[in-house]
Amino acid sequence: MIRFDHITKKYPGTNRPALNSIDVEILRGEFVFLVGASGSGKSSCLRLMLKEEKPSSGSIHVLGQDLRSISNRKVPYFRRNLGVVFQDFRLLPNKTVYDNVAFSLQVIGKSRGYIQEAVPDTLHMVGLAEKGQRLPHELSGGEQQRVAIARAIVNKPQIVLADEPTGNLDPTTSAEIMSLLARINAGGTTVIMATHEAGIVDKMKRRVIELSAGQIVRDERQGGYATAAIPMVLAPGERAASRSSRMPTTAATTGPITDQTPAEPFTHPAPEVLPQEVASAEVEAAAVAVSTAPPTVPAETVAETVAPTVPATEPRPAVAETVPAFAPAPPAPSAPSAPRADAPAAVTPRPDAEPPVEPPTSTMSRPVLPVTQHDEPEQLTLAEKLGLRAPGEKPDPTSEQNVGPTR
Numbered sequence: 401m402i403r404f405d406h407i408t409k410k411y412p413g414t415n416r417p418a419l420n421s422i423d424v425e426i427l428r429g430e431f432v433f434l435v436g437a438s439g440s441g442k443s444s445c446l447r448l449m450l451k452e453e454k455p456s457s458g459s460i461h462v463l464g465q466d467l468r469s470i471s472n473r474k475v476p477y478f479r480r481n482l483g484v485v486f487q488d489f490r491l492l493p494n495k496t497v498y499d500n501v502a503f504s505l506q507v508i509g510k511s512r513g514y515i516q517e518a519v520p521d522t523l524h525m526v527g528l529a530e531k532g533q534r535l536p537h538e539l540s541g542g543e544q545q546r547v548a549i550a551r552a553i554v555n556k557p558q559i560v561l562a563d564e565p566t567g568n569l570d571p572t573t574s575a576e577i578m579s580l581l582a583r584i585n586a587g588g589t590t591v592i593m594a595t596h597e598a599g600i601v602d603k604m605k606r607r608v609i610e611l612s613a614g615q616i617v618r619d620e621r622q623g624g625y626a627t628a629a630i631p632m633v634l635a636p637g638e639r640a641a642s643r644s645s646r647m648p649t650t651a652a653t654t655g656p657i658t659d660q661t662p663a664e665p666f667t668h669p670a671p672e673v674l675p676q677e678v679a680s681a682e683v684e685a686a687a688v689a690v691s692t693a694p695p696t697v698p699a700e701t702v703a704e705t706v707a708p709t710v711p712a713t714e715p716r717p718a719v720a721e722t723v724p725a726f727a728p729a730p731p732a733p734s735a736p737s738a739p740r741a742d743a744p745a746a747v748t749p750r751p752d753a754e755p756p757v758e759p760p761t762s763t764m765s766r767p768v769l770p771v772t773q774h775d776e777p778e779q780l781t782l783a784e785k786l787g788l789r790a791p792g793e794k795p796d797p798t799s800e801q802n803v804g805p806t807r
């Protein structure tokens with residue numbers, strides 16, 4: 401699904417490469433944490449996957465496409481297969497919650513009927529069914545991030561890239577966001593998340609790829625956060641024992657994982673206190689959470705869209721057969737009858753049926769994110785980065801502003 405072959409990324413004016421000959425493959429349906437110290441190259445990886453940056457050498461395949469073969473003009477169409485979630489939410493401040501999510505569909509030409517079904521379904525899934533008419537500043541940080549996630553998934557992308565999505569949230573809210581991302585993943589969507597949150601990584605027990613100075617130093621199937629390579633700062637009052645308990649017990653591997661274990665649910669409380677039946681129920685609920693059918697595209701853009709050809713050109717499909725199927729999710733028992741022909745598959749889970757989520761227990765000091773200047777392919781607006789508008793298209797005057805704690 402995503403493959404880096406000998407990827408080196410050296411930004412102009414720097415001596416040391418941000419990424420140094422990276423080889424890694426991420427399979428369909430995986431949930432992958434990118435961890436590593438500040439400056440180790442996590443965000444660079446995500447930006448390369450999004451074709452927001454170009455590698456200095458090496459090749460990247462995403463959804464069967466060699467990114468070198470995608471022209472700048474076609475990048476927005478490519479990005480429609482990827483949902484992106486940022487630390488600082490990046491909502492449109494003058495639009496309601498509903499309109500923020502609908503905007504993603506409007507700019508790619510979805511019909512009004514489709515939007516009228518897809519947006520409420522998605523807001524329901526993220527637990528914001530009742531808050532569609534609120535403005536972003538009338539929401540909590542966690543709710544704003546839910547809107548951002550709704551916006552990222554409303555078009556049913558095959559991949560969600562999340563760069564520190566819990567970085568501005570408290571532990572309880574972070575756990576809720578992780579539960580949501582786990583449900584999205586359980587529906588078949590590949591999730592790749594860069595994070596510094598040790599507690600989250602340790603609880604999720606998913607694949608962990610650790611970067612250090614631009615190189616992969618660990619690739620564990622069900623990893624934890626900490627190794628000697630990641631400096632950790634204990635919070636005041638945190639006992640040293642809790643740190644040692646986070647150290648991985650399995651041997652680290654330095655090569656890419658080449659097969660796939662079906663995703664585990666994000667189960668809280670920890671497995672030892674959570675009855676298996678409850679965990680299974682959550683998996684079942686999660687399995688119908690998200691339809692991952694490839695997005696449909698307006699007729700006028702079909703010729704330029706990479707989506708329809710992507711699955712057929714997936715480079716290494718054999719291993720991916722062991723992960724959850726990508727068939728559209730079955731409609732929920734309570735789903736309204738007879739959806740429109742072009743309506744999205746039902747997005748079903750009942751947020752109120754979610755089991756309580758235990759927040760991560762550990763805390764870490766969070767480094768300040770570097771302000772980056774992107775050299776390639778060009779300076780893009782937010783809508784262009786999100787694949788909502790082709791470069792150079794006339795912007796919506798009400799868009800392109802951020803809200804949230806880092807505004």
Ligand SMILES: Nc1ncnc2c1ncn2[C@@H]1O[C@H](COP(=O)(O)OP(=O)(O)OP(=O)(O)O)[C@@H](O)[C@H]1O
Binds near residue numbers: 411437770773775
């Ligand atoms: N646009 C840029 N121009 C020059 N150097 C850059 C640029 N973007 C990133 N870098 C450098 O590349 C290296 C990797 O940065 P990157 O943002 O990928 O790290 P990171 O692991 O995501 O860090 P953090 O956890 O702080 O977000 C750092 O040394 C950074 O300074």
